[in-house]
Amino acid sequence: MISRRRLIMGTGAAMLAMTAGKLFAREDIIPLWPDEPPGGGGPGGNLHVSASGAWSNIVSPAIQRFQPQEPNGSAVLIAAGGGYRWIGMGGEAWPVARWLNARGYTAYVLSYRLPHEKWHAGRLAPFQDAQRAIRLVRSMERKVHLLGFSAGGHLMGMSAARPGFVTYAPQDTLDQIAPVADSVALIYPVITLEAPYTHTRTHSEIVGKNASPADEAGWSVENYVTRSFPPTFLAQADDDRTSNPHNTQIMHDACRRMGVPVEQIKITRGGHGFGLGRAGTPAAIWDEAYAIWLAGRR
Numbered sequence: 001m002i003s004r005r006r007l008i009m010g011t012g013a014a015m016l017a018m019t020a021g022k023l024f025a026r027e028d029i030i031p032l033w034p035d036e037p038p039g040g041g042g043p044g045g046n047l048h049v050s051a052s053g054a055w056s057n058i059v060s061p062a063i064q065r066f067q068p069q070e071p072n073g074s075a076v077l078i079a080a081g082g083g084y085r086w087i088g089m090g091g092e093a094w095p096v097a098r099w100l101n102a103r104g105y106t107a108y109v110l111s112y113r114l115p116h117e118k119w120h121a122g123r124l125a126p127f128q129d130a131q132r133a134i135r136l137v138r139s140m141e142r143k144v145h146l147l148g149f150s151a152g153g154h155l156m157g158m159s160a161a162r163p164g165f166v167t168y169a170p171q172d173t174l175d176q177i178a179p180v181a182d183s184v185a186l187i188y189p190v191i192t193l194e195a196p197y198t199h200t201r202t203h204s205e206i207v208g209k210n211a212s213p214a215d216e217a218g219w220s221v222e223n224y225v226t227r228s229f230p231p232t233f234l235a236q237a238d239d240d241r242t243s244n245p246h247n248t249q250i251m252h253d254a255c256r257r258m259g260v261p262v263e264q265i266k267i268t269r270g271g272h273g274f275g276l277g278r279a280g281t282p283a284a285i286w287d288e289a290y291a292i293w294l295a296g297r298r
């Protein structure tokens with residue numbers, strides 16, 4: 001008998017394929033969980049896709065695999081932003097995946113559950129998905145690098161910092177794999193949820209507006225950086241009004257204190273959510289700097 005979740009996954013995979021058009025084949029959409037995600041619950045209906053390619057109503061969390069013509073043996077797992085309210089596939093994840101493919105990297109784009117879409121795991125849901133995705137990619141690839149944007153930067157940063165954090169009971173043998181990363185890149189990320197940086201959607205979705213200082217600290221990436229944190233790449237614009245640029249400085253300083261190799265790219269103008277950055281603008285410098293940095297970690 002086919003379970004409701006299996007049925008939804010099948011229709012969800014078909015929906016993704018139709019949404020993406022010719023970008024990837026159906027077999028390159030890989031569900032994260034063998035059946036219901038941990039805790040169950042979740043939204044009904046179909047995936048919601050905005051005119052700009054932002055996703056919400058994530059019924060079936062998955063990874064989309066983008067394969068290069070000449071693989072270099074390394075993979076990058078991408079988490080786009082959206083304040084944990086949606087996921088910016090069209091503006092961030094897909095263009096970056098294709099850009100990485102051109103440089104020989106296999107790219108995996110994560111569609112993670114959003115905390116307030118009726119998942120019983122609540123704010124743990126995206127972190128369960130991120131850990132499972134890292135395990136899944138590591139089972140297929142030699143090296144796994146993480147790349148996160150905005151709220152996706154918060155998700156990838158927390159996942160890199162806390163591989164031993166048990167967010168769900170083991171589902172199968174895949175969960176015997178430690179969800180560790182070989183590097184992490186955070187682009188205009190939300191790092192801290194502590195005051196005075198409490199205005200973001202990430203803060204409201206993960207801890208809520210009446211959160212205690214202890215809860216805010218408990219969901220701030222910088223508080224979990226240890227000597228075992230992977231080599232880190234940071235980039236953010238000075239005029240970012242969504243995620244205060246001090247976020248990357250906080251992360252840079254935390255890495256330096258712990259002796260973690262870190263490179264920080266400061267961009268004069270670009271605001272927030274610029275993705276690869278428009279050619280000829282200051283925001284377009286980070287990608288080549290990241291490519292050079294990442295090549296040293298293959």
